[in-house]
Amino acid sequence: MGKGDTEPTPTTTAYRSVMEEYGYEVGKIIGNGSYGTVYEAYYTKQKVMVAVKIISKKKASEDYLNKFLPREIQVMKTLRHKHLINFYQAIETTSRVYIILELAQGGDVLEWIQHYGACSENLAGKWFSQLTLGIAYLHSKGIVHRDLKLENLLLDKRENVKISDFGFAKMVPNNQAVRISPSYRQMNCFTHLSQTYCGSFAYACPEILLGLPYNPFLSDTWSMGVILYTLVVARLPFDDTNLKKLLKETQKEVIFPSNSNISQECKNLVLHMLSQATKRATVLDVIKNPWVIKFQTEQPTNEIRLLEAMCQPPSLTIHQAK
Numbered sequence: 001m002g003k004g005d006t007e008p009t010p011t012t013t014a015y016r017s018v019m020e021e022y023g024y025e026v027g028k029i030i031g032n033g034s035y036g037t038v039y040e041a042y043y044t045k046q047k048v049m050v051a052v053k054i055i056s057k058k059k060a061s062e063d064y065l066n067k068f069l070p071r072e073i074q075v076m077k078t079l080r081h082k083h084l085i086n087f088y089q090a091i092e093t094t095s096r097v098y099i100i101l102e103l104a105q106g107g108d109v110l111e112w113i114q115h116y117g118a119c120s121e122n123l124a125g126k127w128f129s130q131l132t133l134g135i136a137y138l139h140s141k142g143i144v145h146r147d148l149k150l151e152n153l154l155l156d157k158r159e160n161v162k163i164s165d166f167g168f169a170k171m172v173p174n175n176q177a178v179r180i181s182p183s184y185r186q187m188n189c190f191t192h193l194s195q196t197y198c199g200s201f202a203y204a205c206p207e208i209l210l211g212l213p214y215n216p217f218l219s220d221t222w223s224m225g226v227i228l229y230t231l232v233v234a235r236l237p238f239d240d241t242n243l244k245k246l247l248k249e250t251q252k253e254v255i256f257p258s259n260s261n262i263s264q265e266c267k268n269l270v271l272h273m274l275s276q277a278t279k280r281a282t283v284l285d286v287i288k289n290p291w292v293i294k295f296q297t298e299q300p301t302n303e304i305r306l307l308e309a310m311c312q313p314p315s316l317t318i319h320q321a322k
Contacts, residue, residue: 015054018093024052024100033167035060040103050088053099068167069097075143075169083134085154085164104162106155109231113150118234121266125295127153128228130161132287133300135220138163139283140306142172144216148223149203150230170216202226202240206250207277209243218280225273225281229254232262237274251276265291283307 019026023045031038036055043050057065076087076099086102109127113119119127131153138145146168154162205222207214229237233256238249254274256267269291272281284307286292287300 015096015098018091018096019052019098022089022091024050026052035064036097041100043100049103049105051085051101051103053101055097055099057095057097065097071171072166072169073099075166075171078141078171079138079143079166081134081137083130083161083163084137085162101164102162104154104164105157106159108151109153109155109161109227110150112155113230113234118260119231121232121263122295124228124231124266125291127161127231128224129292129295131163131224131227132283132292133296133303134161134163135224136283136287136300136303136307138169139217139220140303140310142310143169144172145169145220145223146216147200147203148220148227149200150227153227172216200240201243201246202236202238205277205280206247209247209250215277217282218277221273221281221283221286224283224286225254225270228266228273229256229270232266233257233260237270250274263291284311 016026019041023043025042025044027040027042029037030040030051033053036053036059039052039054041050041052042048055069060069073087073090079087085104088100088102089098090100091098131148135145135148145163145166147165148163152163152165154164156162201209203223203226205214205219208219226237237254238246240246253271256262256270269281269286269289272279272285272289275281281289284304287303287307293299
């Protein structure tokens with residue numbers, strides 16, 4: 001509360017006292033979502049700063065409260081990775097859900113680009129290789145993010161990427177994740193199809209825009225392509241103000257500004273991710289890409305091993321596509 005503020009409203013007091021009961025001192029607002037507000041808070045028991053996402057049950061839709069929110073909490077509980085925002089605790093009361101998360105103090109990558117413009121290729125390489133490690137970890141666990149965008153890439157105080165917002169994340173059932181499908185180049189692991197449209201149009205792959213069942217692993221890599229393009233060019237590759245135009249643009253090869261000094265290796269990687277589904281890079285292709293490997297602080301052997309294992313289902317579970 002600022003000095004000139006009036007008396008706190010009963011609701012403000014209510015959630016502050018709930019938070020205090022659990023040992024959290026709530027500070028300033030650091031973000032707003034459709035159904036909730038994110039605050040900075042101090043966790044007195046561990047003496048650390050955290051982020052608290054407060055979701056109002058009155059404002060949230062039934063679908064969100066009954067389907068997406070429980071799924072988000074379930075997914076986050078299983079995740080532990082240096083490039084993913086850590087989940088600490090969920091607290092539910094009759095009127096609200098409180099989600100306690102790791103605090104990334106450096107803001108988000110979208111704000112960074114809006115402030116400083118295009119990244120140098122070295123910085124883009126650092127951030128993109130960190131994003132790749134985080135997504136490789138997710139995909140190797142059969143989890144898809146489905147809402148990758150610049151504002152969901154947060155930065156810690158050392159400017160390392162932390163992937164956030166698992167509101168649309170989904171655990172793909174194992175038996176569905178291991179079917180051979182010729183259309184996805186025999187990538188057994190990445191053949192589950194989703195029906196739910198998630199995310200933002202500017203980051204959505206053409207099959208989503210066309211309303212077709214889509215492969216969520218490949219929709220994540222398309223969004224990664226949009227992210228890498230935007231890091232090095234400082235604008236989105238596709239104009240999302242007009243859906244018809246957007247659809248046309250996403251079906252063609254993306255164009256880089258003629259005056260940019262982006263390396264061909266980087267451009268080729270973007271083109272491989274922003275391809276039609278049958279030719280699109282999987283995260284396994286991305287993590288093995290020489291341009292990405294150049295920026296890894298250590299060889300991602302563990303991630304590669306896990307992804308490759310996921311792509312080798314036991315022969316008994318293979319259903320040859322008719």
